Amino acid sequence: MAEIPILDIQGVGKTYTLGDARIEALRDANLTVKKGEFVCLIGASGCGKSTLLRIVAGFEQPSAGKALMWGKPIEGPAPDRGMVFQDYGLFPWLTVRENIAFGPASRGRPKAEVRDTVERFIALIGLSRFADAHPHQLSGGMKQRVAIARVLANDAEVVLMDEPFGALDAMTRERLQDELLDLWQRTGLTVLFVTHSIEEAIFLSDRVVVMEPGPGRIASAERITLARPRDVASPEFNEVRRELGTRLHSHHGKKAA
Amino acid sequence: MSDATLSAPVAVTPATGAVRFMRRAKPVLLSLIVPLALLLFWHLAVKAGMTRLIPSPAAVAEYMVDFAIGGIWDDAFSATLHLHLLASASRVYGGFLLAALVAVPLGLLIGRVELVRQLLDPFLQLMRPIPVTAWLPLSMILFGLGSTSAFFLVFLGAFYPILLNTIFGVKNVEPRLFEAASMLGCRGNAQFFKVVLPAALPSIFTGLRLGLGLAWFVIVVGEMTGVPQGLGAVIMDGRTLSRTELVICGMIVIGIAGFVSDRVVVMLMNRLLRWSPSHRG
Numbered sequence A: 001m002a003e004i005p006i007l008d009i010q011g012v013g014k015t016y017t018l019g020d021a022r023i024e025a026l027r028d029a030n031l032t033v034k035k036g037e038f039v040c041l042i043g044a045s046g047c048g049k050s051t052l053l054r055i056v057a058g059f060e061q062p063s064a065g066k067a068l069m070w071g072k073p074i075e076g077p078a079p080d081r082g083m084v085f086q087d088y089g090l091f092p093w094l095t096v097r098e099n100i101a102f103g104p105a106s107r108g109r110p111k112a113e114v115r116d117t118v119e120r121f122i123a124l125i126g127l128s129r130f131a132d133a134h135p136h137q138l139s140g141g142m143k144q145r146v147a148i149a150r151v152l153a154n155d156a157e158v159v160l161m162d163e164p165f166g167a168l169d170a171m172t173r174e175r176l177q178d179e180l181l182d183l184w185q186r187t188g189l190t191v192l193f194v195t196h197s198i199e200e201a202i203f204l205s206d207r208v209v210v211m212e213p214g215p216g217r218i219a220s221a222e223r224i225t226l227a228r229p230r231d232v233a234s235p236e237f238n239e240v241r242r243e244l245g246t247r248l249h250s251h252h253g254k255k256a257a
Numbered sequence B: 001m002s003d004a005t006l007s008a009p010v011a012v013t014p015a016t017g018a019v020r021f022m023r024r025a026k027p028v029l030l031s032l033i034v035p036l037a038l039l040l041f042w043h044l045a046v047k048a049g050m051t052r053l054i055p056s057p058a059a060v061a062e063y064m065v066d067f068a069i070g071g072i073w074d075d076a077f078s079a080t081l082h083l084h085l086l087a088s089a090s091r092v093y094g095g096f097l098l099a100a101l102v103a104v105p106l107g108l109l110i111g112r113v114e115l116v117r118q119l120l121d122p123f124l125q126l127m128r129p130i131p132v133t134a135w136l137p138l139s140m141i142l143f144g145l146g147s148t149s150a151f152f153l154v155f156l157g158a159f160y161p162i163l164l165n166t167i168f169g170v171k172n173v174e175p176r177l178f179e180a181a182s183m184l185g186c187r188g189n190a191q192f193f194k195v196v197l198p199a200a201l202p203s204i205f206t207g208l209r210l211g212l213g214l215a216w217f218v219i220v221v222g223e224m225t226g227v228p229q230g231l232g233a234v235i236m237d238g239r240t241l242s243r244t245e246l247v248i249c250g251m252i253v254i255g256i257a258g259f260v261s262d263r264v265v266v267m268l269m270n271r272l273l274r275w276s277p278s279h280r281g
Helices: A049-057 A096-106 A111-124 A140-152 A170-187 A198-204 A235-253 B003-007 B017-047 B057-069 B081-112 B114-127 B132-143 B147-171 B175-183 B190-225 B231-240 B244-272
Strands: A007-018 A021-033 A038-042 A064-069 A081-084 A158-162 A190-195 A207-212 A217-223
Touching (some): A007 A049, A049 A064, A049 A190, A096 A111, A096 A140, A140 A158, A140 A170, A190 A198, A207 A235, B017 B057, B057 B081, B057 B244, B081 B147, B081 B190, B081 B231, B081 B244, B147 B190
Parallel strands (some): A038 A190
Antiparallel strands (some): A207 A217
């Protein structure tokens, strides 16, 4: 245990007050993520997976416990933890190029360096022809590529993804999954990925963390040892899918009121 | 219904020059029908003697030419159009620019800083329903007879739409964009210029457009304050002198000037807001 994990979630809970009501969104979550790991959070709505992700992002403060990055408490949003939203969150008034440059420029990087970084990432996501287009001119898949490039160009060590492909059609989703894995393998990124698709979780991750609602909590974690690249049609894949599916539904069945 | 209809080849006729011309001219022709019909009705009504008090379109047109370049009647108003237009335009644009200079920063502050909102919002909401016409007497007491009063009234007319739309724009910035900016390293006050201002720009422009329209709208009231020149003054003089053709000429010039200045704002808006597909005038 000498090695410090990149992310360390220790007994994290989150309670919201809504008028007189107190809503416990997350209770006693424990999770460590090693550098370079691809971890998926999966569960039904209300299981606190997005809350956990937003705590790691620094958008929310935990009501209990500690969220650490490299052993230091997470105090707010910062470029080392880049977030990819389901609704993209691109700046509509900026072009693709300017959206990707936003982070490095905000952090006061030299102009020449920003320009080089931006061009590199535009080429990487294959949008050179659309570099001067505005977000409203792009398809959903293109927008999400820009959103990913935007956090990578800003030197994010951890990429947090909140159902990033949930709004895309099936074909685009599969392509982006492949592209994301390719990027991850080439860059040694750490990815924390929220999804409600069992297949997506197994296809992408080293480890699947199953969460359950009422109150939201981590139920179990499963290491996926299938060799990459994974074939969603293989019997081994289906074996894992069935097992994980049973577990997810059994949690669902004994869901507390 | 039947498969035959669905699979039938669609005849695609290449657009010839005449077809293209008609396609482009159609909206213009359509928009001319109602004004031309009204003009015809006006002409016939005068000719049939339905009114003795209103001059015919031809008489107004003749007077308009005299008003613009002179040489027909050669009275006190001949060839003075440019002077009155210039006087009115300077008040409209002066009052409008001053309103924009005050209302935009104030709106940004009210929308963004809670303390400023609590300090000013109730007061401004209370003042807002008071119409510009109601301000006229007080304005004449405060600023005397003359162009300062006109200027002030135009300012008041343009002020509220700019202010309210700016506040609306600032308050309705997508919360997601603040999250995106802060996780990219743009936090605190830096977000004001990099997120709030560009995101509020479409609303600010809507406010400016409405404000400029209202500035032309109130210019007649503004120039009732006893200024010697201006389109509003021309209309008031025309009424006093029972020169109805002069009144109508003044109205037409204000309409055209307001229309042209609105088009300029819309063109500017389309250029600056190319990124916003929903914001095309």
